[in-house]
Amino acid sequence: MPIISLLTDFGYQDEYVGVLKGVIYRFNPAATIVDLTHGIAAQDVAQAAHVLAAAYPYFPEGSIHVVVVDPGVGSQRAVIAVRQEGHLFLAPDNGVLSVIWRDLRPRQVVRVENPAFFLPSLSQTFHGRDIFAPVAAHLSLGVALSQLGPQRDFEDLIQLPLAQASYLHSRLLEGQVVGVDHFGNLATNLSLRHIEKLRSAASRLVIQIAGRCIDDLSTHYGQVDSGRLLALINSRNCLEIALANGNAAAELHAGVGTPVHVSAEAFL
Amino acid sequence: MPIISLLTDFGYQDEYVGVLKGVIYRFNPAATIVDLTHGIAAQDVAQAAHVLAAAYPYFPEGSIHVVVVDPGVGSQRAVIAVRQEGHLFLAPDNGVLSVIWRDLRPRQVVRVENPAFFLPSLSQTFHGRDIFAPVAAHLSLGVALSQLGPQRDFEDLIQLPLAQASYLHSRLLEGQVVGVDHFGNLATNLSLRHIEKLRSAASRLVIQIAGRCIDDLSTHYGQVDSGRLLALINSRNCLEIALANGNAAAELHAGVGTPVHVSAEAFL
Amino acid sequence: MPIISLLTDFGYQDEYVGVLKGVIYRFNPAATIVDLTHGIAAQDVAQAAHVLAAAYPYFPEGSIHVVVVDPGVGSQRAVIAVRQEGHLFLAPDNGVLSVIWRDLRPRQVVRVENPAFFLPSLSQTFHGRDIFAPVAAHLSLGVALSQLGPQRDFEDLIQLPLAQASYLHSRLLEGQVVGVDHFGNLATNLSLRHIEKLRSAASRLVIQIAGRCIDDLSTHYGQVDSGRLLALINSRNCLEIALANGNAAAELHAGVGTPVHVSAEAFL
Numbered sequence: 001m002p003i004i005s006l007l008t009d010f011g012y013q014d015e016y017v018g019v020l021k022g023v024i025y026r027f028n029p030a031a032t033i034v035d036l037t038h039g040i041a042a043q044d045v046a047q048a049a050h051v052l053a054a055a056y057p058y059f060p061e062g063s064i065h066v067v068v069v070d071p072g073v074g075s076q077r078a079v080i081a082v083r084q085e086g087h088l089f090l091a092p093d094n095g096v097l098s099v100i101w102r103d104l105r106p107r108q109v110v111r112v113e114n115p116a117f118f119l120p121s122l123s124q125t126f127h128g129r130d131i132f133a134p135v136a137a138h139l140s141l142g143v144a145l146s147q148l149g150p151q152r153d154f155e156d157l158i159q160l161p162l163a164q165a166s167y168l169h170s171r172l173l174e175g176q177v178v179g180v181d182h183f184g185n186l187a188t189n190l191s192l193r194h195i196e197k198l199r200s201a202a203s204r205l206v207i208q209i210a211g212r213c214i215d216d217l218s219t220h221y222g223q224v225d226s227g228r229l230l231a232l233i234n235s236r237n238c239l240e241i242a243l244a245n246g247n248a249a250a251e252l253h254a255g256v257g258t259p260v261h262v263s264a265e266a267f268l
Numbered sequence: 269m270p271i272i273s274l275l276t277d278f279g280y281q282d283e284y285v286g287v288l289k290g291v292i293y294r295f296n297p298a299a300t301i302v303d304l305t306h307g308i309a310a311q312d313v314a315q316a317a318h319v320l321a322a323a324y325p326y327f328p329e330g331s332i333h334v335v336v337v338d339p340g341v342g343s344q345r346a347v348i349a350v351r352q353e354g355h356l357f358l359a360p361d362n363g364v365l366s367v368i369w370r371d372l373r374p375r376q377v378v379r380v381e382n383p384a385f386f387l388p389s390l391s392q393t394f395h396g397r398d399i400f401a402p403v404a405a406h407l408s409l410g411v412a413l414s415q416l417g418p419q420r421d422f423e424d425l426i427q428l429p430l431a432q433a434s435y436l437h438s439r440l441l442e443g444q445v446v447g448v449d450h451f452g453n454l455a456t457n458l459s460l461r462h463i464e465k466l467r468s469a470a471s472r473l474v475i476q477i478a479g480r481c482i483d484d485l486s487t488h489y490g491q492v493d494s495g496r497l498l499a500l501i502n503s504r505n506c507l508e509i510a511l512a513n514g515n516a517a518a519e520l521h522a523g524v525g526t527p528v529h530v531s532a533e534a535f536l
Numbered sequence: 537m538p539i540i541s542l543l544t545d546f547g548y549q550d551e552y553v554g555v556l557k558g559v560i561y562r563f564n565p566a567a568t569i570v571d572l573t574h575g576i577a578a579q580d581v582a583q584a585a586h587v588l589a590a591a592y593p594y595f596p597e598g599s600i601h602v603v604v605v606d607p608g609v610g611s612q613r614a615v616i617a618v619r620q621e622g623h624l625f626l627a628p629d630n631g632v633l634s635v636i637w638r639d640l641r642p643r644q645v646v647r648v649e650n651p652a653f654f655l656p657s658l659s660q661t662f663h664g665r666d667i668f669a670p671v672a673a674h675l676s677l678g679v680a681l682s683q684l685g686p687q688r689d690f691e692d693l694i695q696l697p698l699a700q701a702s703y704l705h706s707r708l709l710e711g712q713v714v715g716v717d718h719f720g721n722l723a724t725n726l727s728l729r730h731i732e733k734l735r736s737a738a739s740r741l742v743i744q745i746a747g748r749c750i751d752d753l754s755t756h757y758g759q760v761d762s763g764r765l766l767a768l769i770n771s772r773n774c775l776e777i778a779l780a781n782g783n784a785a786a787e788l789h790a791g792v793g794t795p796v797h798v799s800a801e802a803f804l
Contacts, residue, residue, distance in 0.1 A: 001565075003558070003561055003565075005554060005558070007554075010450060011307070011449075011450030011451075012280060012305060012306070012307045012450075012548060013305060013307035013308075013449070013450050014305060014307070014319065014449045014450050015304055015305060015319045015320075015322050015323035016449075016450075017303070017305070018273060018275075018302055018303060018304035018305055018323055019322075019323050019326045021302045022271070022273070022302065022323065022324075022326040022327035022328070022331070023326050025271055025300070025302070025327070025328050026326070026327070026328045029269075029271075029300075029328065032561070032565075034554055034557045034558065034561070035553070035554060036551055036554035037548060037549060037550060037551060037553070037554055038548070039547070039548045039549035039550070040549075042450070042451050042515075043513055051550065051551045052551075054551050054555075055551035055554055055555050055558065056558075058555045058558040058559050058562070058665065059558035059561070059562070060558070060561050060562045060565065063558070071489065071490065071513060072489075072490050073488060073489060073490075074487060074488025074489060074490065074491075075488055075490040075491075077490075123501075123502070123503045123505075124487050124488040124500065124501070125488065125489065125500065125501075125502050125503050125508070126502075126503030129326065129503060130503075181547075181549070181550045181552075182546060182547030182548075182549045182550050182552075182578070183547075183578050219610060219660050220609060220610025220611055220660040220661065221607065221608075221609060221610060221661065222607065222608050222609075222610065222611040222613075223610075223611070232660065232661065233659075233660070233661075234659070234661050234662075235659045235661050235662030235665060235666075237659075240661070245579055245607060247578075278718060279575070279717075279718030279719075280548060280573060280574070280575045280718075281573060281575035281576075281717070281718045282573060282575070282587065282717045282718050283572055283573060283587045283588075283590050283591035284717075284718075285571070285573070286541060286543075286570055286571060286572035286573055286591055287590075287591050287594045289570045290539070290541070290570065290591065290592075290594040290595035290596070290599070291594050293539055293568065293570070293595070293596050294594070294595070294596045297537075297539075297568075297596065310718070310719050310783075311781055339757065339758065339781060340757075340758050341756060341757060341758075342755060342756025342757060342758065342759075343756055343758040343759070345758075391769075391770070391771045391773075392755050392756040392768065392769070393756065393757065393768065393769075393770050393771050393776070394770075394771035397594065397771060
């Protein structure tokens with residue numbers, strides 16, 4: 001029985017997440033449900049896109065990932081169901097799957113429009129409850145994507161404009177902060193691959209952010225003294241700026257979009 | 269095996285919610301437990317009452333809803349178990365079930381007092397752990413309400429005074445905000461039924477709140493431009509005031525108790 | 537099938553908790569996972585130690601408690617697996633198990649270092665995902681502690697310095713606040729045993745904290761009027777300072793480390 005993961009901006013104060021689960025269990029009493037997180041900032045489609053991409057490969061193959069960050073609920077925006085890398089995704093067509101499509105194209109995309117798999121009565125404000133939850137439950141029971149609605153072309157799906165890292169010149173890489181986690185750690189879009197390429201021609205790297213310089217990469221948080229900035233490769237395999245035992249975002253007044261530069265110092 | 273839902277004001281920082289689940293699993297290792305929410309404001313019985321009423325109908329029949337918003341813990345307040353609409357409810361007798369009783373009377377109410385279903389040693393501060401969790405587990409295993417304690421008369425139960433919507437005159441309806449969600453959306457006690465009755469005699473409706481006017485109902489959040497106020501029928505089938513891509517509660521300095529007026533404009 | 541409980545400082549905003557669960561389900565699709573809490577303050581090993589000690593005895597025997605409050609992740613700090621009182625614990629060797637060792641020694645301790653039970657590729661920042669989750673899953677499937685790595689001597693493990701209550705003289709007990717919960721209730725390290733001993737020689741007790749006096753113990757929160765301070769024995773069987781229907785921590789500007797004195801008034 002596949003796992004159903006839930007990723008929303010519903011927060012933890014209202015009945016909304018509980019209701020999603022109630023509906024899923026009505027259709028599939030044996031479902032296994034995992035909260036990916038419900039702490040996405042309200043309507044922050046980009047944050048959800050990054051979180052989903054970081055998380056889904058760690059779930060069992062066959063998992064069904066339900067994403068309800070959906071400012072367009074009730075409008076003509078489509079709901080889509082996607083098969084990719086052995087996982088299923090159910091999401092509004094608003095770009096929230098863009099990050100998982102950076103390196104890969106989905107194998108199958110359908111527009112979810114068969115009301116046989118919805119609640120009988122639809123609200124205009126809570127499709128999580130009325131569409132996403134019952135459709136996810138049916139998928140977990142083995143309903144095929146093709147039963148949900150017609151095939152969609154990948155080219156017609158909405159894509160977020162994703163900030164790209166770029167070489168300003170052969171020894172200077174520019175990227176951006178793309179996420180700030182609960183600890184205040186700053187995740188960037190500078191991948192391990194970028195960093196390794198730069199490093200191969202250098203004795204050491206210098207990382208610059210918000211007017212501060214960090215001397216080379218650390219291997220782990222505890223490598224520098226408490227209260228000092230460091231840079232390392234994080235669990236998403238990207239460059240991260242952190243403050244040992246502290247909050248880098250607060251220290252640097254940095255957030256999503258803050259530029260980050262990495263330069264290669266020449267061999268002496 | 270029935271689902272056990274948990275609704276508390278315990279928050280997410282302490283061991284309290286985890287302990288409830290530990291105790292439930294001690295008695296029923298096969299239990300299915302759903303967090304309705306633990307983000308009810310401390311001791312806010314009325315908020316919990318509205319959340320419960322909005323959520324429970326979406327759970328499978330036979331579900332057991334455990335409500336521990338219990339400022340009177342350790343006092344002589346009763347714990348009650350209630351059967352209604354095919355669901356079971358376990359709660360302190362403090363009015364937290366009032367909203368589910370607005371339109372319906374419970375089929376059966378008992379006072380929970382049989383210590384055979386409690387933990388052996390009772391604290392005076394955490395009956396969630398010592399009474400509610402083990403009783404819920406036993407209910408999920410098939411223990412009958414009548415085994416928990418003596419029948420209670422519905423008339424003897426504590427009821428919250430619930431704000432009622434009312435007609436100031438035939439074309440002017442007055443209600444109140446009864447809930448503010450995570451998004452800052454303002455839920456009111458003006459039901460779809462109220463609104464439809466008013467609308468039947470009008471070309472359009474005008475909604476007034478906190479000195480602002482909203483022109484007629486929208487069908488969904490995206491119908492107005494970002495940053496504009498709107499009113500719509502929400503997922504509880506009641507009037508809701510929202511701010512497109514924003515937080516209406518913050519914009520209007522409004523909260524529970526804020527008056528809302530809806531007037532019917534005459535046909536031209 | 538044993539329960540796996542999770543206790544972390546990961547918060548509720550990122551993918552981290554969801555990823556732990558995804559990994560556990562990859563190895564054990566039938567796992568039962570309970571969130572003890574993920575709201576431990578960032579890197580607050582002592583808070584986690586108290587929460588764990590308060591919670592674990594309420595879980596079924598055989599439960600596996602995974603603690604990932606791990607500022608030393610990626611350093612040479614060990615990961616340990618411990619058998620105690622019929623429960624298993626998986627934690628960094630940083631003192632987070634100290635409170636459960638106050639009265640008891642573990643039956644077995646091993647250093648977790650067998651990569652056969654880890655994810656194939658290890659990050660330096662997220663051992664929760666790469667080590668703790670897969671090891672916990674394997675333990676839940678019956679892998680023995682001895683398969684994880686070599687035995688460790690209890691004496692070599694890191695212990696937190698735990699604040700101890702003490703008698704300033706035979707009628708005056710001094711302790712400290714050791715935890716502040718979501719409600720602002722102040723948990724102390726003055727145990728029921730301490731209090732009973734003092735009480736046996738007194739007509740009444742006077743509790744002093746932050747320049748305020750509380751006259752004797754209450755039995756429950758509702759025993760005093762709203763807005764008044766009270767002291768009672770809490771669900772951890774220790775002295776707690778609370779404010780009826782309010783937040784004692786905010787009222788007293790008190791927190792972890794604030795001294796608390798209890799004096800015995802002589803019989804008249």
